[in-house]
Amino acid sequence: MNDSLILYTNPMSRGRIARWMLEEIGAPYRTEIVEFGPTMKAPEYLAINPMGKVPAIRHGETVVTECAAICAYLADAFPDADLAPPLAERGAYYRWLFFAAGPLEAAITDRDLGMEPNITQQGRVGYGSIEAVLETLEIAVSAHEYIVGPHFSAADVYLGSHIGWGLQFGSLESCPAFVDYWARVSDREAYRRANSLDNEAMHRHG
Template identity: 55%
Template sequence: MAELTFYTNPRSRGRIARWMLEEAGVDYDTVVLDYASTMKQEPYLSVNPMAKVPAIVHRGKTVTECAAICAYCAEAFPAAGLGPRDDERADYYRWLFFAAGPIEAAVTNRSLGVVPSEAQQRMVGYGDYDRVVDVLEQAVGAHPFIAGDRFTAADVYVGSQVMFGQQFGSMPKRAAFEAYVARLTAREGFRRAAALDDAVIAAAA
């Protein structure tokens, strides 16, 4: 039995965490949960009472939320070299949490048809959708990877947001986004993770 257990569904944000685990090169056990049943029942509710995936349990400690899982794995498995160097640290944390906060909120609200008024933009953490997308475009176009010239755990999370946005049409097609996605999807870790999740989907069909 591995020291880390990964709880997921291949049609969820669990794909982000799977990618991170594959990049980290960690040995892990996988528990696939169903939205309608096992995700909302014990024993999983004791792992994550939010009844959402993904989650990991490593040496008896639970981590939920994809951005947190990415950051945790980078620190817990330093041999993979996915954490930030000193010169990368500011951009690493800035864009990791920008993706988990403003990007996630702006894209979700737009998908739900929620458009804050000018007055309401002062209340929401992202301001307005167009500005968030423009800032993200500048960030991914400034360097080959989000924190500089080297792939880090922040790219797993930021990159997944961009990939989902391009795949589902929740972000506009722009050259900087497409080039960034191409660099990320060429990685062996990404391909392994995608193949594992796609195999689970195919087996259940």
């Protein structure tokens, strides 16, 4: 395996998103499983991610954390994989990557924790209301085959993972638009490989 590209992950985490993205780019990489608890908060790992969270990647001397950033970075670092639109056409690509990283994740997390903002508080949170977020998302995934048009991109890896998990764990209401979009984006060899690798790691470290 290539020590110039390393994935720090845990199979029971958002690291599955980074794994899928790595399988999409097709470059060799090494995996370091980081256990929850003391290992993830130990000085050795905090030197990589001071938040003590996974995933993170190291590419040569470059360290990237945060799943959306990892997806965007890998798409740019490995352009032959064709997972990002040309720079002049990236408006929707950036929009939906960061919509998922910001409004979507925040709104779902707040609701799951019982912290939905009331009418007067909605103006102070970036997503406004979860109803607005989900309506926007439903329209967006219905507009094209993939989130930015007819071509699969890193934005589909990231946004699609959120929708897939939401449907699986019940944090996202099932509707035909979400189900159909997830079926399209997950029907990829790279996703199946990534899922298999993480499931194997989960059994080994479970």
